[in-house]
Amino acid sequence: MEIKGWARAVAGPRVRAGAAALVRAVADRRPGWPRRLRGVPGRRLAVQTVMAACALALLPSAWTHASAADRLRTTADAPAADVAVVFGAGLWRGRPTPYLADRLDAAAELYRTGKVRVVLVTGDNSRKEYDEPDAMRRYLTEHGVPDTQIVSDYAGFDTWDSCVRAKEIFGVERAVLVTQGFHIRRAVALCQAAGLDSYGVGVADVHDATWYYGQTREFFASGKAALDAALKPSPRFLGPKEEGVTRALAALAD
Numbered sequence: 001m002e003i004k005g006w007a008r009a010v011a012g013p014r015v016r017a018g019a020a021a022l023v024r025a026v027a028d029r030r031p032g033w034p035r036r037l038r039g040v041p042g043r044r045l046a047v048q049t050v051m052a053a054c055a056l057a058l059l060p061s062a063w064t065h066a067s068a069a070d071r072l073r074t075t076a077d078a079p080a081a082d083v084a085v086v087f088g089a090g091l092w093r094g095r096p097t098p099y100l101a102d103r104l105d106a107a108a109e110l111y112r113t114g115k116v117r118v119v120l121v122t123g124d125n126s127r128k129e130y131d132e133p134d135a136m137r138r139y140l141t142e143h144g145v146p147d148t149q150i151v152s153d154y155a156g157f158d159t160w161d162s163c164v165r166a167k168e169i170f171g172v173e174r175a176v177l178v179t180q181g182f183h184i185r186r187a188v189a190l191c192q193a194a195g196l197d198s199y200g201v202g203v204a205d206v207h208d209a210t211w212y213y214g215q216t217r218e219f220f221a222s223g224k225a226a227l228d229a230a231l232k233p234s235p236r237f238l239g240p241k242e243e244g245v246t247r248a249l250a251a252l253a254d
Helices: 003-010 013-029 040-068 098-112 132-142 159-168 181-193 209-231 244-253
Strands: 083-087 118-122 150-153 174-180 197-203
Touching: 040 181, 040 209, 083 098, 083 159, 083 181, 098 118, 098 132, 098 174, 098 197, 118 132, 118 159, 118 244, 132 150, 150 159, 150 244, 159 181, 159 209, 174 181, 181 197, 181 209
Parallel strands: 083 118, 083 174, 118 150, 174 197
Antiparallel strands: none
16 A cells, blocks of 8 residues: 555544644745655655654554453453453552552452452562562452452563463463553553453543553553564563462362
8 A cells, every 4th residue: 555545544634634734834944855845746745754654653552452442341341250460550658559559449349249259469579678469469458359369470560571471470361451441451452462361441540640641651652562462572570380370269169
């Protein structure tokens, strides 16, 4: 497909109009603008090039949305699965941040309603003084989830690592993922790419400064996510297989 046709298929009318305005402004204001691009044909080529660049920048985000399109649920209509995976979201004075607490509340609800039987908490414990999984475990036990049904992944340094480790280290085949709405599509897309049959529960939050930061960050993070899905790098730390999930499920069967 020609650049013009392909770019039109991906970029919307606002992108096209913005690209055209940008090219006109530069052409009119820059004396050194190449002569061959100052005329109408040259400007058209420049507009098409800008449109193609915009479309390329949007492709990773479009991929995450397409991958998760039919796999997003609420706590009420989430499918039954043995395991819920809760991704870390930071600590404040050793306790989960409000955003992380919202994720853990949703996971606790999934457990109480019988949608899941084990909660796998995955986060960062790269420093002795910073332990997301243990803080998440304490919060869940305070909110009614038995300690025996919580499994900790201390090397969930990013979303891809958490997905791969859930599948390869903890033996999870199917899971309900729990995270914020702005992150859930990328999480589902990456876990699917890692071979983990995944559905996502996106937790709603107020649109504060953190929410807007998260939305902006997701646009750039989707590029890394697309590369991770394509190249499938090994996690920062893989390590030996762990039987925590298997033991927790077996304890329920006894």
